[in-house]
Amino acid sequence: MEHVIVTEGLGKRYADGVDAVRDVSLTVRGAEIYGFLGPNGAGKTTTTAMLTTLLRPTYGRAEVAGLDVVRRPDAVRRRIGIVFQRSTADADLTGRENLELAAGLCSLSRAESRPRIRELLERMDLSEAADRRVRSYSGGMQRRLEVAVGTIQDPEILFLDEPTLGLDPQSRAGFWRYVRELRRKNGVTVFLTTHYLDEADALCDRLSIIDRGHLIASGTPAELKERRGDDTIEVTLAGEAPDLTAAFASVAGVRAVARDGAMYRLKCARGEALVTKVALAAQSREVEIARVVVRKPSLDEVFLEMTGRAYRAEGDPNGSAKGAPPGGARAG
Amino acid sequence: MWREFLTVVRREYLKWVRVPVWVSAYFVLPFVYLVLFGQAFNLNNLFPAGGGAAELRTALLGAPDYFSYFTAGIIGFVILTTSLYAGTGVLFDKQLGIQSRMSSTPAPRSALFAGSLVFRSMMAMLPCFLAIAFGLAFAHVPGLVGLTVNGSVSALGVGEIVLAAALLSLMFTALFLAFGYAVDTNESYFGVTSLLNLPLLFTSNAMFPQSTMPGWLQSISAYNPISLAVNVVRENLFATVGYPFGPGTYLLGLALWAAFLIGVALLVAARELRAK
Ligand SMILES: Nc1ncnc2c1ncn2[C@@H]1O[C@H](COP(=O)(O)OP(=O)(O)OP(=O)(O)O)[C@@H](O)[C@H]1O
Ligand SMILES: [Mg+2]
Numbered sequence: 014m015e016h017v018i019v020t021e022g023l024g025k026r027y028a029d030g031v032d033a034v035r036d037v038s039l040t041v042r043g044a045e046i047y048g049f050l051g052p053n054g055a056g057k058t059t060t061t062a063m064l065t066t067l068l069r070p071t072y073g074r075a076e077v078a079g080l081d082v083v084r085r086p087d088a089v090r091r092r093i094g095i096v097f098q099r100s101t102a103d104a105d106l107t108g109r110e111n112l113e114l115a116a117g118l119c120s121l122s123r124a125e126s127r128p129r130i131r132e133l134l135e136r137m138d139l140s141e142a143a144d145r146r147v148r149s150y151s152g153g154m155q156r157r158l159e160v161a162v163g164t165i166q167d168p169e170i171l172f173l174d175e176p177t178l179g180l181d182p183q184s185r186a187g188f189w190r191y192v193r194e195l196r197r198k199n200g201v202t203v204f205l206t207t208h209y210l211d212e213a214d215a216l217c218d219r220l221s222i223i224d225r226g227h228l229i230a231s232g233t234p235a236e237l238k239e240r241r242g243d244d245t246i247e248v249t250l251a252g253e254a255p256d257l258t259a260a261f262a263s264v265a266g267v268r269a270v271a272r273d274g275a276m277y278r279l280k281c282a283r284g285e286a287l288v289t290k291v292a293l294a295a296q297s298r299e300v301e302i303a304r305v306v307v308r309k310p311s312l313d314e315v316f317l318e319m320t321g322r323a324y325r326a327e328g329d330p331n332g333s334a335k336g337a338p339p340g341g342a343r344a345g
Numbered sequence: 346m347w348r349e350f351l352t353v354v355r356r357e358y359l360k361w362v363r364v365p366v367w368v369s370a371y372f373v374l375p376f377v378y379l380v381l382f383g384q385a386f387n388l389n390n391l392f393p394a395g396g397g398a399a400e401l402r403t404a405l406l407g408a409p410d411y412f413s414y415f416t417a418g419i420i421g422f423v424i425l426t427t428s429l430y431a432g433t434g435v436l437f438d439k440q441l442g443i444q445s446r447m448s449s450t451p452a453p454r455s456a457l458f459a460g461s462l463v464f465r466s467m468m469a470m471l472p473c474f475l476a477i478a479f480g481l482a483f484a485h486v487p488g489l490v491g492l493t494v495n496g497s498v499s500a501l502g503v504g505e506i507v508l509a510a511a512l513l514s515l516m517f518t519a520l521f522l523a524f525g526y527a528v529d530t531n532e533s534y535f536g537v538t539s540l541l542n543l544p545l546l547f548t549s550n551a552m553f554p555q556s557t558m559p560g561w562l563q564s565i566s567a568y569n570p571i572s573l574a575v576n577v578v579r580e581n582l583f584a585t586v587g588y589p590f591g592p593g594t595y596l597l598g599l600a601l602w603a604a605f606l607i608g609v610a611l612l613v614a615a616r617e618l619r620a621k
Contacts, residue, residue, distance in 0.1 A: 065449055069620040086620065090451040101446035105363045106356070117352025118450035118457075146363075162446070 016040045017170055017202045018047070018064060023073035024226075025059050033059040035226040036073065041219075044196055046203040048213040048220030048234075052320050056226040057206040058098055061174050064204065065095050078169060091119075094168030096176045098206070100155045101162070104148040108139050108158050111147060112165060119166035126165070133161040136191060138184070152179045160188065164195070171195065173205045177212060189216055210312040224320045238310045243268065244284035246291060249276045251303040260294045267291070275303075284308070349452040353460020360434075361468060371468070375423050375476035383415050383480075384489060404554035406587040408579060412490040416480035417578045418551035420473040420510060421571035425545060427469040428517035429538055432525030434461065436534055439525075448618050458522070458614040462607070466518035470510050495583045502581035505592045509577035512599040513570060516606040523610035526617040551575050570602045 018041035025034040034056040041047040051057050062068035064075055066086035075082045078092045102111045109130060116126035134140045137157040147155065160176055173192075177185045193216070195201040207213055213220050214234045221231035230237060250257065254275060261270045261279055266287050269280040281287050284307035295302050401411065408414035438444040447457055477492065484491025498506075521538065528534050546552070548562060549571035555563055566572050573595045580592050 063620075066620050067445060067449060083620070087451055090449060093449075095446075095449050097442060097445060099442045101442040103356070103360070103443050104441075105360050110356075110359060114352060114356050115446070115450065117355070118349055118447060118452040120348055120451065122348070166450075 015043045017043045017045075017079075018075075018077050018204060020060075020064070020075040021073055023060070023063060023075050024071050025056075025063060025068060026071045032226055034063070034223075037223065037226075037228045038073075039221055039228060039231060041202060041204060043202055044200045045218045046192065046196060046205060046216050048217035049204060049206045049223065050208075050210070050213055050220055050316060051223035054225075055223045055320070057223060058174055060223070061095075061172050061204070061206060065093055065172050066090055091166075092169045094163045094166060094171045096159050096163035096171070096173045098174040098178070100159050102147045102150075102155060102158055105146060107144050107146055108134065108150070108154075108161075109143040111158060111162060115162045115165045121166065129165065129167075133164065137161045138187070153181060153184055156180055157184060157188075160191070167199070168201065170202045170204065173203060173207075175206055175208065177207065177209065185212070192216060210316055214312045222316065222319055229319055230315075234312055237315050238312060240315070243280040243282065244310070245308040246279040246281060246284045246287060247276060247304075247306040247308065248279065248291060248295070248302060249304040250295065251275075251301040254300045255298065257295060257298065257300060260298060261291060264290050264294050346453055346456055349456035350460045350463075352452075353457055354464045357434075357461055357464035361464070371427055371472045372475060374426060375419065375472045376479055378419050378422060379416065379476060379479050379483065380489075383412050383419070386415075401554075404556045406554070406579065406583070407495065408583045409493045409495060410490065412483075413480070413492045413494075413583070414554070414579070415552060416476065416492040417582055418549075418575050419476050419480075420578055421513065421549055421551040421575050422546060423473045423476055424469055424510065424513050424574075425517055425542065425571065427472055428466070428514060428521050429542070430521075431461070431465045431469070431518045432521040432523075432534055432538065433531070434465070435522055435525030436528070436531060439529070444618075454615045454618045455611060457618060458611055461522060462515065462518055462610070465522070466511070466514035469518055470514040473510050492582075498581055502592075505596065506578050506581055508596060509574040509592075509599060512596070512603045513574040516570060516599075516603040519603075519607040519610035523606075523613040526610075526614045545569070545571060549575065568598070570599055573598045573602070 018039070020040075021038050023034060023037045024032070026032050037056075037060060049057050049060065059068065063070050064077055064082060066082050066089050069083060077089045080088045080092075082089050102108075103114070106114065112130045112133065113126065116130065121129070131140075134143045137160060139154060139157055139161065142150065142154060147158065150158065156176070156179060160173075163173070164171065171192075177188055180188060189212070192203055192205075196203060205213075205217065217234060219231065219233050220237070222229050222237075230240070232240070248261070256272065257277065258270050258272050261267055261277055264279075264287065267279050267281050271278045279287070279291060288305060288307065292302060292305070405411065405414045408417070435444070438447070448454075480492030481494075482491070483489040484493060524534055524537055528537065548565045549569040550566050551571050555566050555572070558566060576588060576590075576595045577592045577599075580588055580595075
């Protein structure tokens with residue numbers, strides 16, 4: 014499949030010496046929704062700005078739609094849409110006027126832009142507020158307007174920098190629907206920056222995690238979760254039961270067992286495959302099982318595991334990083 | 346190109362009508378200058394008939410009195426002050442992310458610049474015509490001195506005055522837009538512009554006759570664009586003799602200044618709107 018975004022050793026050092034992005038190489042395929050995750054200050058916005066021709070890379074190379082972002086910025090700008098992390102609407106103008114402004118700057122004629130603007134306002138649930146000044150919009154309304162402005166020119170590639178920050182659940186779901194639809198109907202490629210891991214999990218085909226300017230992991234959400242390692246089977250025994258630690262530990266595939274009263278936590282590669290064997294082990298000692306739960310590692314865990322040293326250092330009691338050391342995915 | 350340009354002009358217009366503080370500032374400014382400066386600071390009163398009055402008359406190059414002379418000069422002053430606003434708009438756009446949005450579109454950078462330049466310079470020009478209107482009106486207000494026009498002004502003369510004001514507005518608006526693009530903080534913008542403002546004014550003949558200046562200042566004043574524009578206005582309003590050149594020459598000088606400053610500003614804007 015064609016690669017729509019390609020970076021090779023991309024880096025940005027700001028004038029004050031901050032190395033915001035270091036040696037990032039990634040590829041995004043056509044019509045893919047690609048997640049770009051990382052903690053605050055990791056370099057997500059900086060990377061997005063380089064890909065959207067707004068910042069000049071200090072080193073390395075980036076191509077968007079097969080066009081070098083430094084040498085062909087105008088051609089790149091004609092093909093992309095951007096939803097900025099910070100709202101870019103003019104607060105003195107109305108929502109509609111902001112859309113008209115963006116449309117005009119993208120060289121859309123009145124005849125082309127009018128129905129498009131109406132449709133976007135409708136879509137973003139802003140029709141009623143369309144003729145009010147943006148100054149009076151709520152945070153979520155501004156965010157939705159930003160999405161509308163960013164997609165005004167029907168982009169081939171859409172860059173979304175934390176597009177759902179501060180949106181309520183309905184708006185968020187509506188936004189997800191919109192992004193999926195853009196991809197399905199128009200084959201739009203999406204580069205999405207987010208802090209919401211459920212969002213990345215639900216929306217992204219592939220994603221990468223950036224930390225302090227370094228790309229530290231990439232893959233599909235499933236691959237990353239797998240790399241994080243073990244599933245956990247939680248078995249709770251019924252009634253007065255003998256200690257089954259040894260029995261569970263001897264089940265083939267179980268890597269570790271921890272007991273907490275009547276509850277046992279079994280670490281293994283794929284929990285659902287072992288549930289029967291674990292149940293049989295209990296049955297053979299004539300112990301009843303009250304409850305079995307298989308827990309998958311979440312993207313949250315992966316994320317914290319890879320980027321959350323600070324949390325762990327503070328000794329967060331619920332820290333997801335008890336147990337296995339980081340998955341060795343850290344580059345550089 | 347044309348559509349993008351008109352889009353920027355429309356935005357400037359919408360912002361203009363929505364922020365009435367500016368509108369009133371533009372309209373009040375010439376009034377205040379004429380009342381406070383023009384009435385109080387009247388050289389005619391400093392040289393009562395006799396001592397120096399004749400010399401002053403000569404220095405005014407045919408203007409009937411100092412207030413009339415000053416009113417014609419205020420045009421340069423007003424345009425300089427109102428053009429100052431141009432750069433602050435750019436600064437706000439930068440700080441509010443609006444400039445990122447505009448730079449991210451495929452619109453030609455020159456259209457982004459030209460749209461702001463054209464609309465803002467036209468607006469900067471408006472109040473100087475108000476100044477002339479106020480000056481003329483004052484002549485009919487008891488207790489105030491007013492602007493007296495010698496003879497009649499031809500249609501060509503009016504055209505020359507408008508052209509001079511337009512060229513002066515264009516060059517100053519370009520200059521201040523360039524500062525707006527080039528600096529990052531409000532402090533540095535106002536630092537630079539206030540350093541520039543008074544020297545530009547006082548090295549011109551807007552307020553004081555050139556012949557009363559020391560030699561070195563006279564040579565600066567002769568090339569100061571404010572002087573050039575004011576010369577065009579005075580020559581037309583006062584049917585004056587005693588200027589080394591006709592209005593056409595001064596207009597040519599203004600056009601050269603405008604071309605130079607707009608060119609420089611365009612380069613600055615293009616550089617600042619490019620990826621950095
Ligand atoms: N204009 C700038 N000048 C200097 N340093 C900057 C500039 N912009 C960002 N940085 C620095 O670059 C690093 C990366 O910033 P960036 O905005 O790309 O992070 P981010 O991943 O988008 O963070 P967030 O999740 O908070 O939006 C940070 O250390 C930041 O302080
Ligand atoms: Mg960011």
